[in-house]
Amino acid sequence: xxxxxxxxxxxxxxRILAFTDGVFAIAITLLVLGFDVPTKEADVTHEVLNQWPQxxxxxxxxxxxxxxxxxxxRFFAALHRFDAQLLRLNLAYLSVVVLVPYTTNLIGEHxxxxxxxxxxxxxxxxxxxxxxxxxxxTLRREHVRPAARAAVEQYGSWQGLIIPVVFVLSIPVxxxxxxxxxxxxxxxxxxxxxxxxxx
Amino acid sequence: xxxxxxxxxxxxxxRILAFTDGVFAIAITLLVLGFDVPTKEADVTHEVLNQWPQxxxxxxxxxxxxxxxxxxxRFFAALHRFDAQLLRLNLAYLSVVVLVPYTTNLIGEHxxxxxxxxxxxxxxxxxxxxxxxxxxxTLRREHVRPAARAAVEQYGSWQGLIIPVVFVLSIPVxxxxxxxxxxxxxxxxxxxxxxxxxx
Amino acid sequence: xxxxxxxxxxxxxxRILAFTDGVFAIAITLLVLGFDVPTKEADVTHEVLNQWPQxxxxxxxxxxxxxxxxxxxRFFAALHRFDAQLLRLNLAYLSVVVLVPYTTNLIGEHxxxxxxxxxxxxxxxxxxxxxxxxxxxTLRREHVRPAARAAVEQYGSWQGLIIPVVFVLSIPVxxxxxxxxxxxxxxxxxxxxxxxxxx
Amino acid sequence: xxxxxxxxxxxxxxRILAFTDGVFAIAITLLVLGFDVPTKEADVTHEVLNQWPQxxxxxxxxxxxxxxxxxxxRFFAALHRFDAQLLRLNLAYLSVVVLVPYTTNLIGEHxxxxxxxxxxxxxxxxxxxxxxxxxxxTLRREHVRPAARAAVEQYGSWQGLIIPVVFVLSIPVxxxxxxxxxxxxxxxxxxxxxxxxxx
Numbered sequence: 001x002x003x004x005x006x007x008x009x010x011x012x013x014x015r016i017l018a019f020t021d022g023v024f025a026i027a028i029t030l031l032v033l034g035f036d037v038p039t040k041e042a043d044v045t046h047e048v049l050n051q052w053p054q055x056x057x058x059x060x061x062x063x064x065x066x067x068x069x070x071x072x073x074r075f076f077a078a079l080h081r082f083d084a085q086l087l088r089l090n091l092a093y094l095s096v097v098v099l100v101p102y103t104t105n106l107i108g109e110h111x112x113x114x115x116x117x118x119x120x121x122x123x124x125x126x127x128x129x130x131x132x133x134x135x136x137x138t139l140r141r142e143h144v145r146p147a148a149r150a151a152v153e154q155y156g157s158w159q160g161l162i163i164p165v166v167f168v169l170s171i172p173v174x175x176x177x178x179x180x181x182x183x184x185x186x187x188x189x190x191x192x193x194x195x196x197x198x199x
Numbered sequence: 200x201x202x203x204x205x206x207x208x209x210x211x212x213x214r215i216l217a218f219t220d221g222v223f224a225i226a227i228t229l230l231v232l233g234f235d236v237p238t239k240e241a242d243v244t245h246e247v248l249n250q251w252p253q254x255x256x257x258x259x260x261x262x263x264x265x266x267x268x269x270x271x272x273r274f275f276a277a278l279h280r281f282d283a284q285l286l287r288l289n290l291a292y293l294s295v296v297v298l299v300p301y302t303t304n305l306i307g308e309h310x311x312x313x314x315x316x317x318x319x320x321x322x323x324x325x326x327x328x329x330x331x332x333x334x335x336x337t338l339r340r341e342h343v344r345p346a347a348r349a350a351v352e353q354y355g356s357w358q359g360l361i362i363p364v365v366f367v368l369s370i371p372v373x374x375x376x377x378x379x380x381x382x383x384x385x386x387x388x389x390x391x392x393x394x395x396x397x398x
Numbered sequence: 399x400x401x402x403x404x405x406x407x408x409x410x411x412x413r414i415l416a417f418t419d420g421v422f423a424i425a426i427t428l429l430v431l432g433f434d435v436p437t438k439e440a441d442v443t444h445e446v447l448n449q450w451p452q453x454x455x456x457x458x459x460x461x462x463x464x465x466x467x468x469x470x471x472r473f474f475a476a477l478h479r480f481d482a483q484l485l486r487l488n489l490a491y492l493s494v495v496v497l498v499p500y501t502t503n504l505i506g507e508h509x510x511x512x513x514x515x516x517x518x519x520x521x522x523x524x525x526x527x528x529x530x531x532x533x534x535x536t537l538r539r540e541h542v543r544p545a546a547r548a549a550v551e552q553y554g555s556w557q558g559l560i561i562p563v564v565f566v567l568s569i570p571v572x573x574x575x576x577x578x579x580x581x582x583x584x585x586x587x588x589x590x591x592x593x594x595x596x597x
Numbered sequence: 598x599x600x601x602x603x604x605x606x607x608x609x610x611x612r613i614l615a616f617t618d619g620v621f622a623i624a625i626t627l628l629v630l631g632f633d634v635p636t637k638e639a640d641v642t643h644e645v646l647n648q649w650p651q652x653x654x655x656x657x658x659x660x661x662x663x664x665x666x667x668x669x670x671r672f673f674a675a676l677h678r679f680d681a682q683l684l685r686l687n688l689a690y691l692s693v694v695v696l697v698p699y700t701t702n703l704i705g706e707h708x709x710x711x712x713x714x715x716x717x718x719x720x721x722x723x724x725x726x727x728x729x730x731x732x733x734x735t736l737r738r739e740h741v742r743p744a745a746r747a748a749v750e751q752y753g754s755w756q757g758l759i760i761p762v763v764f765v766l767s768i769p770v771x772x773x774x775x776x777x778x779x780x781x782x783x784x785x786x787x788x789x790x791x792x793x794x795x796x
Contacts, residue, residue: 012670012674015614015618015670016670017214018217018615018618019618019621019622019666019670021214021217021218021221022221022618022619022622022623022626023622023625023626024218025218025221025222025225026221026225026622026623026626026627027626027629028222028293028297029221029222029225029226029229029297030225030626030629030630031297032226032229032297032298032300032301033229033232033630035298035301037301037304037305037308037309038308038309039308041309041312044309044312044314044315045312045313045314048305048314048315048318049314058294058298059294062290062293062294062297063290063294066290066293066294069218070286073211073214073215073218077211087667091659091660091663094625094659094663095655095656095659095660095663098625098626098628098629098659099629099632099655101629102629102632102634105634106634106645109634109635110634110635110638110641113638113641113642114642115641115642115645115646116641116645119645216413217416220413220416220417220420221420223417224417224420224421224424225420225424227421227492227496228420228421228424228425228428228496229424230496231425231428231496231497231499231500232428232431234497234500236500236503236504236507236508237507237508238507240508240511243508243511243513243514244511244512244513247504247513247514247517248513257493257497258493261489261492261493261496262489262493265489265492265493268417269485272410272413272414272417276410415612416615419612419615419616419619420619422616423616423619423620423623424619424623426620426691426695427619427620427623427624427627427695428623429695430624430627430695430696430698430699431627431630433696433699435699435702435703435706435707436706436707437706439707439710442707442710442712442713443710443711443712446703446712446713446716447712456692456696457692460688460691460692460695461688461692464688464691464692467616468684471609471612471613471616475609
């Protein structure tokens, strides 16, 4: 990636953001496909009421993807240029975010199974790590607007590693007590929702 | 949410609206996934003709999501700033709207079952209530453009609670006579479509 | 709808077009869900090769939705204002367009069955008719830019009814010879693709 | 297509790009639907771990669609006008790109079957060829901004045919050794990701 890194041109950066927003919007909406309509006419009530784990998983992942999008949106507003490597990292990050509807269905259907909880934790740990890598990369290449640098550095420092580390640490919990890991994420989600700031 | 609430910056607010519009557009289009293609070669005609409840549910929900979007679109055009709490409320609202394709399939497949009608009514009651909360919140925090305040106050007053209240009241109807509740919504939908105003 | 019709404001009209474009883009992409991945390991080749009717239906409907979008895009560029009634008509039109992925799967899976061909023809006849109604309405309410009026009038005249009429006329053909109706549409599609103009 | 070709007008071209970006964003996100949630409660772990071919196919196709989008995005930024024929070619190109989620599921589920690998290679060969045709066409019609002409000519020359030719050549490999063809694409993808440039 030696050579001149282009500064942000209006349309160009706009299309990248629009594409990214589109992927986030679709991924968050596909979460609804996790609910199966009962096929038997007999015990519809029973089957619908039994979908509360799916509903919990749905709201958890809606909050997770929503928060990832908010963070992305806020962070990209702080950039004044981008390069090929950043586009690649952004695509890699999106490829992990798009897995969330699948892992959501997995814990919605098999929440008591360690493999479901481990997969969920692993995908979010990778997403959070890639997010940290992206922030770190743009700081190092000075793609961040000088005025926003201080705010972004907070996320790019070792403090920004807390979220990926929490998800990595929840993996051993998930191995032995998947439900406890899930309750942990929900509490974490609630706390994140309550504390979140704009800008 | 103490501290400075940022005024709306062009791109920022634009991305939030684009994301919201994207979610609405995807949710409304996913409604088509409620129609199953008959798998047996034998009685395709019979199975297709038997899908009229799905078709009714499809048009009902298309009108519902379409109207929710129109209201959202009109309301957000009246804002001149936003804050973190508004973003959170907007995401919470979207998480309920995105459930509509599922509840639509539910009443499309099991319209005679009270649980389907109750779920449908409950989701729309929560969506309409959250919409009222959002309007109320932005009025209280003075996020509404002064020129648009009078128009928005109408929705934020107790009159704006009529729609959520109607959906809540239709829940007991749904318990005993799900089909009557459904006919009621269709009539309500037709009336809303006929009376709706822009701006 | 008595009272002042608002002139187009930049963002407002932009959001309506973005929503409409989003619905078209999603509907056209959902066409791919019509292809089933063979579940048996044994005769994958046979099952994949047997999907040529789905492939034909896919390309036909891709061309159909693509063309409807092009026409919509060109027509809305000719407007200088809109009103509540136009928004309603646009939503009604979209609710029919979104049915196309379903009717496509229907003729892809059961192309030899009259009910599939009739459904396909009926949906497109209604879509084309609503398109004509929209054009007619905007001409009558003088929402069309004076400079573009002559071009739009062509579509809004009885000549613009040719396409819906062709689809209505193909319904009786579909009743007795569904495959002939389908070949007819493909030829019509090819011809439309070849003759289509921008602006 | 005789007659005056219109120069690019802001909104017009913007809507075409937004529609195209939307289709790419939806197609890339639909890739996640390739993962099936195990239905049996018994061997969830086993079934999830057995999905590694789907995961490989998912990341391969995410990189493929992501790269096609990047190329499209970069190329369309170099145009200063468009015409009806270009719109048609763009739609034809998109109709092939949208098939990728299906072919991805096919190699994810039946990677050892030649028909899956052949279908995957064929779809990408056609997409790459159409891309080359589009570039060639815009150069011939002088739709490319003079300043960007040199850069675009590189892709439009016979060198630009390397990628489609590679996919065509991988078809006979796929016939006899589908897995070798798949490993080849993954290596090609990795190399493309590593070398890719912006602008």
